[in-house]
Amino acid sequence: MSLKIIIVGAGLGGLAAAISIKLEKPEHDVLVIESAPELAEVGAGLQVTPNATRLLIRWGLGNILKDLSSSPEEFTIHRYSDGKILGKREGYGKEMVEKYKSPFWDMHRADLQLALYDRATDLGVKFRFGALVTNIDARIPSATLANGENIHGDLIVGADGLWSKCRESLWGKAHSPIPTGDLAYRVILQVQDIEDDALRHFFETPRVALWAGPDCHVICYPVKANKLLNLVLLVPDNLPEGVSRVPGDIGEMLQIFQDWDPRLRDLLSMVQKVDKWKLMHMEELERWSNSEATVVFLGDACHPMLPYLAQGAGSSLEDGAALGSLLSRATSREDLFKTLQIYENLRKSRSSSLQKGSMRQRQYNHLPDGSEQQHRDRLMNEQMAEPLPGYPFYWLDPAQQSFVYGYDVYEEIKRHDRMGTGLL
Ligand SMILES: Cc1cc2nc3c(=O)[nH]c(=O)nc-3n(C[C@H](O)[C@H](O)[C@H](O)COP(=O)(O)OP(=O)(O)OC[C@H]3O[C@@H](n4cnc5c(N)ncnc54)[C@H](O)[C@@H]3O)c2cc1C
Known part of the structure; x- marks a missing residue:
């Protein structure tokens, strides 16, 4: 028997779930409800790490996305004030493929979202755009749209992001996002517009560059196959x-970085337009689904996190993959309770570790000048050639990398199946 599954939100997590469900069990009827009238060029750059790219490749998106992405040849970490290299890894992208058998891609969010949408459409997923969900009734379950229409199904997947209406309908405002204390300026520049030759050449090689300074850091990487440079400035x-996203004031941004590496200031002097995003997170939810097993959550709707490990989108894709794979085992509503419990057992602890890891990373990124910062920089200098487990920046720490990038959600499901852990 098949199920009717309603996914609220055509973000990365919702689309991943739609694809995974259809690939694993084409008989399930999948409808995605999205408030935006169409998928437009929203957002900016994303780092998509091997744990997530292996899913995209498995879903048949490897060739399309490879041509739209950049794989960093070098990863460098710089001191904020003079740009001195604190840590680096040459051949980073190649090393990722060798170690984790999947690439590390920098790309534009819109490229990823559109590729996922096209794949979902090919697989027979149905879409309703311009349809804002205002409420859900978990007893039926059904989703109510702004025009009053009710859409019924067997299961509602709340993939409606940070400010999830589904979460609020089910559990009220008790589980609302809370500010992290940081915000992000997001900037996109044309690489060809960089006037300084040395700086332009620096960025013509695909790379990730991170500047770490007191209370702030900047991360910079190319998107659109190296034509555009994406900068995220965390302050x-x-x-x-209550204000979550506004156009930023360029003067204010320049002032914050007035004493930083002159190369960074050169880049910032090109900025014509900048967006300012409040960064939110949330206490770990007790449950990701209701006891009637009619509503389940994924992605930012249930585990928003600081972007300091670049795992928000990646973990939403992992959630979607897991949910799709597990729902292929469900043939009736009666199976859903067990299925959703398994999903939660599989996913919740990992995303909670990522949430905590991103908060921990903030401390290392934002150390003020002083003894702790000197200790950090000395350690990195000693490990310039070969970072060791416990390295202060997760990107180069072999232990954290292996935990985050080495994860294969489909293998995890198989592993638990084989071990008969009772989890699955
Ligand atoms: C500055 C910054 C940098 C980041 N960098 C990275 C990175 O490098 N790598 C990474 O992995 N992650 C990164 N992230 C995190 C990542 O963007 C998010 O974690 C990810 O997009 C979450 O996906 P989602 O599908 O859960 O939610 P969303 O992408 O928010 O999608 C939710 C969808 O639901 C729709 N929707 C919302 N409400 C309703 C409603 N009531 N009815 C119908 N539709 C609705 C929305 O329109 C949207 O399309 C970054 C985030 C920020 C802020």
């Missing part, structure tokens, strides 16, 4: 409560 949050 203390000064947005009023």
Whole structure:
């Protein structure tokens, strides 16, 4: 028997779930409801790490996305004030493929979202755009749209992001996102517009460059096959409560970075337009589904995190993959309770570790000048050739890398099956 599954939200997590469900069990009827009238060029760059690219490749998107992405040849970490290299890894992208059998891609969020959408459409997923869900009734279950229409199904997947209406309908405002204390300026520049020859050449080689400074850091990488440069500038949050995204003030941004590496200031002097995003997270939810097993959550709707490990999108894709694979075992509503429990057991602890890891990384990224910072920099200098487990920046730490990038959600499901852990 097949199920009717309603996914609220055509973000990366919702689309991943739609694809995974259809690939694993084409008989399930999948409808995605999205409030935006169409999928437009929203967002900016994303780092998509091997744990996530292996899913995209498995879903048949490898060739399309390879041509739209850049794989960093070098990863460098710089001191904020003079750009001195604190840590580096040459051949980073190649090393990732060798170690984790899947690439590390920098790409534009819109490229990824559109590729996922096309694949979902090919697989027979249905879409309703311009349809804002205002409420869900978990007893039926059904989703109510702004025009009053009710859409019924067997299961509602709340993939509606940070400010999830599905979560609020089910559990009220008790589980609302909370500010992290940081905000992000997001900037996109044309690489060819960089006037300084040395700086342009620096960025003509695909790379990730991170500048670490007191209370702030900057991460920079190419998107759109190296034509555009994506910069994310992380600084203390000064947005009023309740304001989550506004056009940023360029003067204010320049002032924050006025004493930073002149190369970074050169880049910032090119900025014509900048967005300012309040960064939120949330206490770990007790459950990701309701006891009637009619509503389940994934992605930012249930585990928003600081982007300091670049795992928000990656873990949403992992959630979607896991949910699709497990739902292929469900043939009736009666199977859903067990299926959703398994999903939670499999996914919740990992995303909680990623949430905590991203908070931990913030400390190392934002150390003020002083003894701790000197200790950090000395350690990195000693490990310049070969970072060891416990290295202060997760990107180069072999232990953290292996935990995050080495994870294969499909293998995890198989492993638990083989071990008969009772989890699955
Ligand atoms: C500055 C910054 C940098 C980041 N960098 C990275 C990175 O490098 N790598 C990485 O992996 N992650 C990164 N992330 C995190 C990543 O963007 C998110 O974790 C990810 O997009 C979450 O996907 P999602 O599908 O759960 O939610 P979303 O992408 O938010 O999608 C939710 C969808 O639901 C729709 N929706 C919302 N409400 C309703 C409603 N009521 N009715 C119908 N539709 C609705 C929305 O329109 C949207 O399309 C970054 C985030 C930020 C802020």
